[in-house]
Amino acid sequence: MSKNEIPYKIYLNENEMPAYWYNLRADMKNKPAPLLNPGTHQPMTAEELSGVFCEDLVKQELDNDTREYPIPREILDFYKMYRPSPLVRAYCLEKKLGTPAKIYYKFEGNNTSGSHKLNSAIAQAYYAKKQGLKGVTTETGAGQWGTALSMACAYFELDCKVYMVKVSYEQKPFRREVMRVYGASVTPSPSMTTQVGQKILAEHPGTTGSLGCAISEAVEVAVSNPGYRYVLGSVLNQVLLHQSVIGMETKIAMDKYGIKPDIIIGCAGGGSNLGGLIAPFMGEKLRGEADYRIIAVEPASCPSLTRGIYAYDFCDTGMVCPLSKMYTLGSDFIPAPNHAGGLRYHGMSPILSQLYDDGLMEAISVPQTSVFEAAETFARTEGILPAPESSHAIRAAIDEALKCKETGEEKTILFGLTGTGYFDLVAYEKYHDGKMDDYIPTDEELTAFRARLPKI
Numbered sequence: 001m002s003k004n005e006i007p008y009k010i011y012l013n014e015n016e017m018p019a020y021w022y023n024l025r026a027d028m029k030n031k032p033a034p035l036l037n038p039g040t041h042q043p044m045t046a047e048e049l050s051g052v053f054c055e056d057l058v059k060q061e062l063d064n065d066t067r068e069y070p071i072p073r074e075i076l077d078f079y080k081m082y083r084p085s086p087l088v089r090a091y092c093l094e095k096k097l098g099t100p101a102k103i104y105y106k107f108e109g110n111n112t113s114g115s116h117k118l119n120s121a122i123a124q125a126y127y128a129k130k131q132g133l134k135g136v137t138t139e140t141g142a143g144q145w146g147t148a149l150s151m152a153c154a155y156f157e158l159d160c161k162v163y164m165v166k167v168s169y170e171q172k173p174f175r176r177e178v179m180r181v182y183g184a185s186v187t188p189s190p191s192m193t194t195q196v197g198q199k200i201l202a203e204h205p206g207t208t209g210s211l212g213c214a215i216s217e218a219v220e221v222a223v224s225n226p227g228y229r230y231v232l233g234s235v236l237n238q239v240l241l242h243q244s245v246i247g248m249e250t251k252i253a254m255d256k257y258g259i260k261p262d263i264i265i266g267c268a269g270g271g272s273n274l275g276g277l278i279a280p281f282m283g284e285k286l287r288g289e290a291d292y293r294i295i296a297v298e299p300a301s302c303p304s305l306t307r308g309i310y311a312y313d314f315c316d317t318g319m320v321c322p323l324s325k326m327y328t329l330g331s332d333f334i335p336a337p338n339h340a341g342g343l344r345y346h347g348m349s350p351i352l353s354q355l356y357d358d359g360l361m362e363a364i365s366v367p368q369t370s371v372f373e374a375a376e377t378f379a380r381t382e383g384i385l386p387a388p389e390s391s392h393a394i395r396a397a398i399d400e401a402l403k404c405k406e407t408g409e410e411k412t413i414l415f416g417l418t419g420t421g422y423f424d425l426v427a428y429e430k431y432h433d434g435k436m437d438d439y440i441p442t443d444e445e446l447t448a449f450r451a452r453l454p455k456i
Helices: 055-062 073-079 091-097 118-130 144-156 166-171 173-181 195-203 211-224 237-256 272-286 350-357 368-382 388-407 425-432 443-450
Strands: 020-022 068-070 087-089 102-107 135-140 159-165 185-189 228-230 263-267 293-299 309-314 323-328 362-366 412-417
Touching: 020 237, 020 272, 055 118, 055 237, 073 118, 087 237, 091 102, 091 368, 091 388, 102 237, 102 388, 118 135, 118 144, 118 237, 135 144, 135 211, 144 159, 144 173, 159 166, 159 173, 159 211, 166 173, 166 185, 173 185, 185 211, 195 211, 211 228, 237 272, 237 350, 237 412, 263 272, 263 388, 272 293, 272 350, 272 412, 293 388, 323 350, 362 368, 362 388, 368 388, 368 425, 388 412
Parallel strands: 102 412, 135 159, 135 228, 159 185, 263 293, 263 412, 293 362
Antiparallel strands: 020 068, 087 102, 309 323
16 A cells, blocks of 8 residues: 555554653653652652652653663553554544545544553553552542553452542443442542541532542552552653553554644643653654644643643642642642533643643643534544543644635644543533533632642
């Protein structure tokens, strides 16, 4: 097949899969700021972090210089159950929009967890097993990360304790049950089972929870139970490292057929999907080898990049985790209960925050009713019910394609389809029944949250 004969779906064979993760930080001139000890405000040492995270993951977290990390054979063998994932040309969507743009999406929903989260979950579970641990604790928002981690822990026969944001626990019982199928215990957060949970409930009675709350509980349980460590599904450097497999595969597939994207779009909550997708492309941009327009898309109801402040902040609501320099809304920010589209974290990955602050990528926020409108357009044309998180990227991709329709430009657009939305039907139901609105926090509300940032 010639490069002019581009298939509907581009599948790599297992021999074409990347054999290493790409550490974007190695090519960043301005490195992400270090994590700080919340008590001393000094950079966290490997010894300090090892009390919370697995030892090998701490090394990855702190390593700003190693460009390539070989993927262990055990992880590669697991990846081959669902990877390489397809790169798809959205011909039907292009026709529906009447655009001259070429639209591609990297589909990460072809596994039982339904999302890209499994790429890092299996890596973190592997390193926990290698260290001889009994189990791990974590948080989950919409439930994709908790589902992925429960699968990974079942594979390596590890105990898995998940603290699930209470509003999602109640709205998404089926995702909760999938976690239980794989042996995980699932607790709605904040809960009365931890000291920090009790404190949060005392201060915010009736709260529907946040990722920051759930992180605090999961960390408390990890550090107070021998043989356990805490693992996280987004934000951290180690997670973006593992997720680089998405971008590496995408670039290999595009290079194979001579495709070069003009615009790369990803939804952005904590940053794992976007960071993974753009990694090799941003690497080329940093090295001066190519240029791309990169767009992070976040919900207007939780707009950390577009309306947050770049500062050191706690990674959790209970203020027990290290301080991270990131674009943040404040660690006690809790999205409105009607927020149904995922991407609920108060801050953004330190790597993406630094790249954004350096002007190497853009960020936009979109209201959730327009997100679900785009999701339905995509479902009706491309045949996949997308996750609400992914649909933020779909919204931006459609808007960019429509701009091409107006100007006649034949741009190539790439976006990340992070997963499927079959466990998110309560959100779709609210959209259909007209019970979903576009609440956006006021400047006054965000100012109040920012006023409580730690003084660093």
